[in-house]
Amino acid sequence: MAAKLRLVSFKLCPFVQRSVITLEHKGIDYEIDYIDLMDPPAWFHEISPLGKVPLLCVGDQVLFESAVINEYLDEITPPSLHPADPLEKAMHRAWIEFSSDLFMAQFRMMTTKSREEFDKQRSQIRSNLERLETVVKPGPYYAGEALSLVDTAYAPFFMRVDLVQRRHPLGFLDGLPNLQAWSAALLGTPAVQRSVVSDFEDLYVQRYGAEDTVMGPRLHTEAA
Ligand SMILES: N[C@@H](CCC(=O)N[C@@H](CS)C(=O)NCC(=O)O)C(=O)O
Structure with missing residues (x-):
């Protein structure tokens, strides 16, 4: 067993x-x-x-x-969510690693009290997203029709971008149609929707909504 x-x-x-x-x-x-x-x-x-x-x-x-x-x-559960070709698989792993930087920048942006640091992280995220825009294949997912491990790596990032931008638009996906479509596909995927607890948004706002951070006060109200 x-x-x-x-x-x-x-x-x-x-x-x-x-x-x-x-x-x-x-x-x-x-x-x-x-x-x-x-x-x-x-x-x-x-x-x-x-x-x-x-x-x-x-x-x-x-x-x-x-x-x-x-x-x-x-x-342990074939079929694999990685491509079979070694170079393609290595590229997938590389772009998964690229997402780790986005998460770190997102965390720093959400927790900083300094406007200068906030601007630095925001522009780092935006320039990483502009680069990512050029490697995403025609969707709905990263590599086409089927979900891959790259999708599982980025979905949490796009979920947080969506949550934050419904409260305070930061323009992260503006003019990036491939990423807009990819994000929408990921957020509409049942496994992604089931991947957080039901009060995730409230918990997120509690955790990152501190009054003394740049983003905190902007998180409490959803834009109309
Ligand atoms: N590279 C790690 C990053 C994991 C990570 O940073 N987890 C955070 C929570 S989101 C953590 O456990 N932080 C505790 C700490 O750094 O003390 C991974 O991909 O698993």
Whole structure:
């Protein structure tokens, strides 16, 4: 019998969300444990080599790093969400890594109290998106008709862009039609919709809505 899978999660973590999308999309049986990253339980530090989520407990073994977890989940449940051709697969992995930078810039932009830092992160995100626009294939997904691991990696980013821009437009996707279409396809995908808790938006606004950050006060009201 296959080992039981248990994902250790923090409800707002985009990296965990990547793995949940893969689990949901592939219909894999799993359990999920939510921890509070601000006050993690002792057992978490004992089993998490980097002190980060996601962790995937596979029986008594602990996998870490979302890209690694996703590849494992993908390999144990064929057919693969990666292309078969080695160069194409390597390119997919490279563009998955590119998304990690976007998440870090997004986090810094959402938490900074400095206008200068905010502008720097915002323009970094925008220039990364302009580059990404040139590599996305005709959709609906990153590589065409079928969802790939690249899609699972970016969906959490586009979900957060959508949430923020419904409250305060930042022009991230303006004039980038490939990314607009890709984002819409991802946000309409059932596995993506099921990949966050039902009160995700409220939790996000609570977490990033601090009055003393640049973005915080702008998060509380949705634009009409
Ligand atoms: N490269 C890691 C990044 C994971 C990560 O940064 N997780 C954050 C939450 S979104 C975390 O656990 N942070 C805790 C910390 O850094 O102390 C991955 O892809 O899994």
